[in-house]
Amino acid sequence: MSQRTRSRYALAASLLTALPVLDVESGKLLEHKQLRRHPRLKKTWDTSYANELGRLCQGVGEGTAGPKKQRVAGTGTFRVINYDDIPQAKRSDICHTRVVCEYRADKDDPNRTRITLAGGHICVPYDVSTPTGSLELVKLMINSVLSRENARFAAFDVKNFYLDTPMKEPEYVRVLLKDIPQEFIDEYNLEDHVRFGWVYFAVVRGCYGLPQSGRLAHDLLSERLDDAGYYETATTPGLWRHRWRPIQFVLIVDDFGVEYVRKKDADHLAKILKAHHKISQDWEGKKFSGINLDWNYAPKHEDRTCRLTMKNYISDLLVALDHPRPKRRQLSPHKCKEIQYGSKVQQAHGEDTSPPLTPKASSASRRLLGRCCGLAARSTTSSWLPSAR
Numbered sequence: 302m303s304q305r306t307r308s309r310y311a312l313a314a315s316l317l318t319a320l321p322v323l324d325v326e327s328g329k330l331l332e333h334k335q336l337r338r339h340p341r342l343k344k345t346w347d348t349s350y351a352n353e354l355g356r357l358c359q360g361v362g363e364g365t366a367g368p369k370k371q372r373v374a375g376t377g378t379f380r381v382i383n384y385d386d387i388p389q390a391k392r393s394d395i396c397h398t399r400v401v402c403e404y405r406a407d408k409d410d411p412n413r414t415r416i417t418l419a420g421g422h423i424c425v426p427y428d429v430s431t432p433t434g435s436l437e438l439v440k441l442m443i444n445s446v447l448s449r450e451n452a453r454f455a456a457f458d459v460k461n462f463y464l465d466t467p468m469k470e471p472e473y474v475r476v477l478l479k480d481i482p483q484e485f486i487d488e489y490n491l492e493d494h495v496r497f498g499w500v501y502f503a504v505v506r507g508c509y510g511l512p513q514s515g516r517l518a519h520d521l522l523s524e525r526l527d528d529a530g531y532y533e534t535a536t537t538p539g540l541w542r543h544r545w546r547p548i549q550f551v552l553i554v555d556d557f558g559v560e561y562v563r564k565k566d567a568d569h570l571a572k573i574l575k576a577h578h579k580i581s582q583d584w585e586g587k588k589f590s591g592i593n594l595d596w597n598y599a600p601k602h603e604d605r606t607c608r609l610t611m612k613n614y615i616s617d618l619l620v621a622l623d624h625p626r627p628k629r630r631q632l633s634p635h636k637c638k639e640i641q642y643g644s645k646v647q648q649a650h651g652e653d654t655s656p657p658l659t660p661k662a663s664s665a666s667r668r669l670l671g672r673c674c675g676l677a678a679r680s681t682t683s684s685w686l687p688s689a690r
Contacts (some may be wrong), residue, residue, distance in 0.1 A: 322336055322342070322346070322402050322403065322404050322412075323404065324339070324342070330620075331402075332402065333346070333350075333400040333401065333402045333414070336402055337350075337480070345412055346402060346412065346414065347482040347483075347484070348412075348482070348484075349402065349410075349412045349413065349414040350400065350414045350481075350482050350485075351482040351484045351485045352372065352373045352410070352414070353400075353414040353415060353416055354379075354416070354481065354482075354485050355371070355372070355373040355375055355485065356373050356374070356375060356376060356464075357375070357376060357378045357379040357416060357464070357508070358375050358377075358378070358379045358380070358381070358489070358502075359375040359377060359380075360372075360373055360374050360375035361373050361375075361484070361485055361488055362484070362488075376461055376464040376465065376506065377505065377506060378464045378504060378505065378506040378507075378508055379474070379502040379503070379504060379505075379508075380502060380503045380505055381489055381491065381494055381500070381501075381502055382473070382494070382501050382502060382503045383494055383496075383501065384496040384499075384501050387473050387501065387503075391472075391473055392473075393422055394420070394422045394423050394424065394472065394473070395420070395473045395474065395475055395501070396418040396419060396420035396423065396472060396473065396474040396475075396504075396510070396511075397418075397419055397420060397474065397475060397476075398416050398417070398418060398419070398474060398476055399416070399417050399418075399419050399510070400414060400415075400416055401414070401415050401416075401417065402414050402415075403415075415509070416508075416509075417508075417509040417510035418472070418474055418504070418508050418509070418510035418511050419510055423472065423511065423512060425512055425513045427513075427516075428516070429512045429513050429515065429516045430516070431515045431516050431519045432519075432533070432538035432539060433538060433539045433552065433553050433554060434538065434539025434540065434551040434552055434553045434558075435538075435539065436590075438537065438539055438540060438551055439551055439553075439558060439589065439590060439592070440609075442454075442540075442549075442550075442551050442558055442560055443594070443607050443609070445549075445560055446560045446607070447605045447606065447607060449560070449562065450562075450602060451562050452560055452561065452562050453560075453561055453562070453564075453586070453598070454558065454559065454560055454586035454589075454594070454596065454607075455559045455561065455567055455582065455583060455584050455585075455586050456556065456557065456558055456559070456582075456583040456586050456587075456588065456589045457556075457557035457559060457570070457571060457574060457580050457581070457582055457583075458555060458556055458557070458580060458581045458583075459522075459555040459556075459557075459574060459578045459579075459580050460555075460578060460579040460580060460581065461578065461579065462518055462522075462554065462555035462578065463506075463507035463508060463509055463511075463514045463515070463518050464506055464507060464508065465506065465507075465518075465577065465578055466506055466507035466514065466517050466518040466521050467505070467506055467507075467517075467521075468504065468505055468506055468507060468513075468517065469513075469517070471503045471504055471505045472503075472504040472508075472511060473501060473502065473503055473504065474501070474502050474504055475499040475500065475501050475502070476499065476500050476502070477498060477499060477500075478491060478492075478495050478498055478499065478500050479498070481500065515554070518555075525573065525576075525577060526541065526573065529569075529573045530543050530544045530545070530546070531543050531544075531570075531573075532544065533552075539551055539552050539553060540552075543566070546566045546569065547561070547562050547563065547566060548560065548561045548562075548563075548566040548567065548569075548570065550570070553590050556589060556590055557570070557574075558586075558589045558590070591611065592609050592610070592611060593609070593610045593611060593612050594607055594608070594609060595607065595608040595609075595610070611676055614676050615676070618669070618672050618673075622665065622668065622669060
C-alpha cells in the first residue's frame with residue numbers, strides 16, 4: 302500500500318471513531334508527546350491539553366462556560382498544592398499522569414485530550430470492585446424490549462461521572478512543569494508551586510485511573526437511585542428496577558440502557574440523574590456500550606427486531622494494527638482446499654511446514670484474534686421472543 306493510499310484510508314477511518322491523532326501528511330498516528338513537538342499541530346493540542354487541565358481544576362480561559370464565564374468550566378477535581386503541604390504518609394503514593402489524545406468527529410470539540418492517573422503504590426483499605434452489567438445482560442435486555450408489548454429502549458450517558466464524586470480522602474499527583482501549556486501556567490501561577498521541576502495537585506474528587514473512583518461513584522449513585530425508588534436486583538449485577546414503575550435498566554459504569562413502556566417513567570429516571578449530573582439522552586437507543594443498535598419497532602409485534610453491529614470495526618482494527626488493506630476482497634484467512642466432488646471423505650491439508658511465529662508476530666496474532674472475537678460476541682440480530690409477562 303502506498304503512503305498516500307494509507308493516509309487516505311487511515312483518515313477515513315479516524316473520522317468515524319476515536320483514534321490517536323492522524324498526521325494526514327505523513328499518514329502516522331501521533332501520541333501526546335509527539336503532538337506537543339509537532340510544528341503544525343502543537344498549538345491545537347496545547348489548547349486541548351489546557352482545556353483538560355482546566356476541566357479537572359477550576360476552569361481555564363475566557364468564554365461562556367460556567368458561572369465564571371470561562372472557555373472550559375472546572376469540576377474542582379484537582380487543586381494546586383505545594384509539596385510541603387502533602388501529608389508525609391502520602392508522599393510515597395504520589396501518582397503520575399497518562400495523557401491520551403484522540404480525534405472524535407462526532408463531538409462538539411473533536412480534538413479531545415484526556416488525563417488518567419497511574420501509579421502502583423496507591424493503597425486503598427477496602428474492596429474497590431464494582432458490580433456492573435455484562436454483555437449477556439445487554440442482549441437479554443434487548444430481547445426483553447422486543448418481547449414486551451409497546452416497550453422501547455433509550456440510552457442515557459452520565460457526563461463526568463467520576464469527577465462529580467467526592468473522595469473520602471485526597472490522593473496526590475504530580476506533573477512536569479515543562480509538559481504544561483503556558484496558558485495554564487500563567488493562569489494558575491504555577492511557577493510559585495514548582496519543586497524540582499514538578500507541580501503537585503491534590504485530587505479531591507474521583508478521577509479516571511484511581512482504583513477507588515469506580516466504587517465511590519457507584520456507591521453514591523446507588524444511594525441516590527435508592528432514595529428515588531430504584532434497586533439493584535439481588536442475583537443479577539447491573540440490572541436495576543423500580544419498586545412500582547414498569548421500568549428497568551442495565552447499568553455499565555455510567556451508561557444506562559433503559560427499557561420502558563411509558564415515557565414518563567424514563568423521564569423520571571432522567572430527572573433523578575439530572576439533579577446531580579449532566580447527562581446525554583438518546584431516545585432512539587441507537588448506540589449503547591459501544592454497540593450500534595438498529596431497532597425495528599414494527600406495528601406487528603412478531604416482526605420487531607434489533608440488529609447489533611459495531612460500525613467500521615474492521616477498518617479501525619486494520620488502522621490500529623497497521624495492517625495493509627488487501628487489494629482484493631478476502632473472505633477467508635487462507636486458501637481453502639479444493640472440494641473433491643463425489644468423494645465420501647474430504648482430505649485435510651497436509652502437515653503444516655511453515656516456520657513458527659516470532660514472539661512479536663504471536664503477540665500481534667493474539668491481539669487480532671481477541672479483537673475479532675469481541676466483534677463476534679457483540680454483532681448479531683435479536684428478534685421477538687414470546688413474552689412471559
